[in-house]
Amino acid sequence: MNKRIFQQLLLDGDFRELFITELGWNKWKVRAELLPITIDGTDYLFRTVADRNGLQVVVTEVSELPKTSLARRIDAQLRKQPQDYIAIYELCNKPGHHQWVIPVKNVDKRDLISIEYESPEKADFLFSKMQDLEFDPAERTTIVDVKAAVHRAFSVNSEKITKDFYAGFRKEHKAFAKFIRGIDDELSENDNRNKQWYASVMLNRLMFCYFIQKKGFLNSNVNYLRDKLDWCRKERGEDRFFSTFYRGFLTRLFSDGLNKPNHDWEFQQQFGRIPYLNGGMFDSHKIEREYADIDIADEAFISLFAFFDKWQWHLDTRVTASGRDINPDVLGYIFEQYINDRAQMGAYYTKEDITEYIGRNTILPFIFDKVSEASKPMAELFVPGGWVWLQLQQSGDRYIFDAVKQGYTPDWRERIPENIAVGLDTTKPELLERCKDWNTRTPEPFALPTEIWRETIERLQRCEDILDKIRKGEITSINDFITYNLDIRQFAADLINADDAPQSFIYNFYDALRSVTILDPTCGSGAFLFAAMNILEPLYYDCITRLEGIERKSPDTQKALDEIKSKYRSNIHYFIYKSIILRNLYGVDIMAEATEIAKLRLFLKMVAVVDVQPLADNLGLDPLPDIDFNIRCGNTLVGYANAESIVKDHNGDMFAIHDFEENVAAEMDKVARTFKLFKHLQLTQESEHHEEFITAKHQLRDLLSSLNDTLNHHLHNATASGMLYDEWLNSHQPFNWVAEFYDIIHGNGGFDVIIGNPPYVSMNKVNYISKYICCVGFKCSDLYAYVIKRAFELLQEKGRHGFIVMHNFAFSRNFKDLRKLIKNLNGTTWWSFYSRIPSGLFSGDVRVRNTIYLWANNIYSNYTTRLHRWFSEQRNELFQNILYSSISVDDTIPMTDNSLILKAIRPSTGVEIVFYKDCQGLPLYIKGVAYNCLGITPIMPPSKDVNGKEIQAPGIGIEKFSSQFFKILVVLFLGKIYFCKWLVFGDDFHYTSSDLLDYRFPFTEMTLEDIKVIEDTYDKIMSKLPSLLQYKLNAQIKVGSFNTKELWTLTDKTDIIFLSYISDKPHVVFEKLEQQVWKAVISDRK
Secondary structure, three states, X not given: OOHHHHHHHHHHOOHHHHHHHHOOOEOOOOOOEOOOEEEOOEEEOOEEEEEEOOEEEEEEEEOOOOOHHHXXXXXXXXXXXXXOEEEEEEEOOOOOOEEEEEEEXXXXXXXXXXXXXXXXXXXXXXXXXXXXXXOOOOOOOOHHHHHHHHHHHHOOOHHHHHHHHHHHHHHHHHHHHHOEEOOOOOOOOOOOHHHHHHHHHHHHHHHHHHHHXXXXXXXXXXXXXXXXXXXXXXXHHOOOOOOOHHHHHHHHHHHHHHOOOOOOHHHHHHHOOOOOOEOOOOOOOHHHHHOOOOEEOHHHHHHHHHHHOOOEEOOOOEOOOOOOEEOOHHHHHHHHHHHHOOHHHXXXXXXXXXXXXXXXXXXXXXXXXXXXXXXXHHHHHOOOOOHHHHXXXXXXXXXXXXXXXXXXXOOHHHHOOHHHHOOOOOOOOOHHXXXXXXXXXXXXXXXXXXXXXXXXXXXXXXXXHHHHHHHHOOOOOOOHHHHOOEOHHHHHHHHHHOOOOOHXXXXXXHHHHHHOOEEEOOOOOOHHHHHHHHHHHHHHHHHHHXXXXXXXXXXXXXXXXXXXXXXXXXXXXXXXXXXXXXXXXXXXXXXXXXXXXXXXXHHHHHHOOOOOOOOOHHHHOOOEOOOOOOEEEOEOOOOOOOHHHHHHOOOOOHHHHHHHHHHHHHHHHHHHHHHHHHHHHXXXXXXXXXXXXXXXXXXXXXXXXHHHHHHHHHHHXXXXXXXXHHHHHHHHOEOOHHHHOHHHHHHOOOEEEEEEOOOOOEOOOOHHHHHHHOEOOEOOOEHHHHHHHHHHHHEEEEEEEEEEEEHHHHOOHHHHHHHHHHHHOOOEEEEEXXXXXXXXXXXXXXXXXXXXXXXXXXXXXXXXXXXXXXXXXXXXXXXXXXXXXXXXXXXXXXXXXXXXXXXXXXXXXXXXXXXXXXXXXXXXXXXXXXXXXXXXXXXXXXXXXXXXXEEOOOOEEEEEEOHHHHHHHHHHHHOHXXXXXXXXXXXXXXXXXXXXXXXXXXXXXXOHHHHHHHHHHHHHHHHHHHHHEEEEEEOOEEEEEEOHHHHHHHHHHHHHHHHHOOOOOHHHHHHHHHHHHHHHOOHHHO
8 A cells, every 4th residue: 555645545534535445445335324422411423434344444523532431431332333343533623633443352352452643644653554454355255354354453462562561670670679678678688578579569559650640640740750759859959858759758649648538738739639549559568567667769769760661651452653552461461470480389370361261151151140040030031932042043143253253154165175075075985085185274264373174174064053053042051152152241242232121131130240259269460350350341331321221210220220320420430340349359369469469450440441530529530449358368278168167176065166156157247247338338439438438447457357366266276286376377378268258158158150270289389288178088189179179168059160270180080089079069061171282371481281161050061172282373263262062071071072082982892902911922112202193113212322322212111912912902002093092081291001001992893804904004004114213302312203193094994994893983983083183283284
């Protein structure tokens, strides 16, 4: 595209010409003017100037370009007309001054990307994006293709930016700590844990201030902190200021400014107009209470602010040409690096796509369940053929994720190449030959990244099958949204916004949103809580908007709206976030630094939706919620989960136990009532209640302290009486769930939803915990198993639960008791599995194989996926493209997405392989590790030292078998049946004799003709095997191995022979084995 023409079209405001003539978009063929959008009395009149497959380009003139919070409010209404759009705001009377706002999906979260330029000459950054938006007018595209192009053009690659920021931040953190005085100064830098912690506290506070000053909340000065530092140093130089910036200014700004609602004239003269934030962030910190003489030299702030000032600080997702835009997401990355540096704790930062996947598939199904159980009329909406499922039946492919729909059209079978289409009919003979090209790479427009035709065909068939089920009305359970991996978030939003949505449905949905309790028991920096907020917020907004628009409101609706109107001043989004934080989100973590970052991230999310109102009280900002009692620091596993466990530890007689139980119950009830008052006072905004709020907070803190002291002494006496109480308290950090969250544990029976990523730590490193969490018949080798057990203790009867843990949960004997526990709960579990090579779910050098499981108290059933091996470029589609299969589970969880292959890899009849072992027989050499094939050969793979001398190969096992069946066994072991067995039940790395021998087969039933074919194949294998030797350097040893994958061209036909004795459809089963194998063998795709 010509840059001069681009600039002229921007100057003329001719976006129709830009998109249609220059970029190949289409004319909009219906009414161009959209319905007016009214925000705070201002009408926004959009008109459509072009579209491509339904993604519209809309333009409107404005007297003032919208800030982030206003753009969000406009988007909430605009997306109900064109769901997908590019919005261009033209500033009146200033030709060429525009702002583009583009919604993009960031891990299923709707972000608004904003690009502003004052004139076409300053639009070079936007011009660089145009090539991604250009199409050939004759090109055949779908909405999926167009959305992908827009995403490529405008999505923000924040990872590189935040990595660069963290590199500097880490140096500043280390330097800053050196300037701190008054905290155990006699200790060395590495040993002074409290000084490092306080450096983190200060930097967190200062980053928060940097974000809010850029919005003008600190005396309307975007450089407030830097200017005040310079002012303090100048005043001190003129003998008018006699303290450091820290002691003389910052401590007062925090305690007397941001943490107090009223500021006198003297304070305002020195500090300017400062909002009261509340939130607990600027309360006197534990470190500050314990060390009264803290001071920090000015040089620490000079260096830190110089670093901060190199970056563009935004509370929204903004794109500028600087490439140095940071938003609050950087805090999550900082914490990620912080805990990765301390990986011995077993804590790994959880990325957004994981938290979103687990969050949406636990929180929203619970809410739907609760709505359906609210009343008989609600239940009728959810019966097969009811209103809810009729909406789905009429939706077409709307709730099928774009990744699944990639390349799909109703005529896809006619569009794919003939050499691929010939293998579609599985009923015709020569299936193996007809599918010979299915392992080649799929081209555009059909392909997802790195996809081969075999995967593409399976995905298109699945898309077709799900569409058919939707059209026929066969999906009539909210759990089906998990099983078929449908977009439950969009479904929920569409039901709320449906023109014929019953008022009672919308109200009950809103009521369920307000009451759902979501817990992360090892919350870290709040990744899962943040995901929960992103899931709940748009649904809150949609419910409120719909209820407000109803003319004849029910008493329940009116009461809910009256509460809303009396409880927010800033804007509705601020109230929603505040309500979510106070009512819905709960977290516990053993690391105090983690909980502080979690609170900080949640607070910044709230401030982002508010703009400064200089003439308004408190600059138009409602106080932040104080969530010190929602997000807590403590040891999830040490402490009392419920009242029954307290009584169990009492050693007195029945009367003493009864009195103790009554006293504790009375104290817990007091705590619960005080917590309710504390929460209620925060949801009301009247400033005259501030003193009452402070009193309630202190009373709640004192009551909890007293109650915890009683319970902790009780626990200490029962479990650690030989250890000094204070030493035990500091080392074990007990957390008494029944006291801290009494109303939820006692009143609700537990939390509604429990999600998270528990730490992965060998029990050998934390063996002291066993006495608090062990029970008869339950023993596992890793800490995460006990967190799972605790989660089920804290979950209410109808609750939902989802964790990401290590994949050894599925098969290791060390977790047999945990699998038994879940099986005995008789619920529905969805299991998905993820390898660590070539890419892993966690970032950086963290290489862990994972299981994500979702659990619901439903009819006992299990759904599983294969073990996903994937490249980094597949990450965006990874969780959209999950395929579950209903599987029967015994002692271990099979890692497969097709139940047909289970009979082949675990036959129920036949002779066990171990029967053919013979100590005098022929040797078979077994390589102890595997990946793309199994190293099982009749020839010992050689290895050589650095001088080329042949040496004993490391990690090789030997088994000897009867010569009579040796050839048959070798051919079986080297085929895809055996490799597939390992993929489904192995650990993705080790291969042992146990893996080899764990199989049975009806060898005695084989015909002489089939045996002859198999023995001939053995001879061909032995002839080819020497040529497959390859060496890999490992620890100065050239380790030899045979690439047995190259033998599959020989063993495929014998595999079908073997399958003919197990299945009546051997070719069909073999094709499913092919699917499993070639989705795993991906090394050659790059």
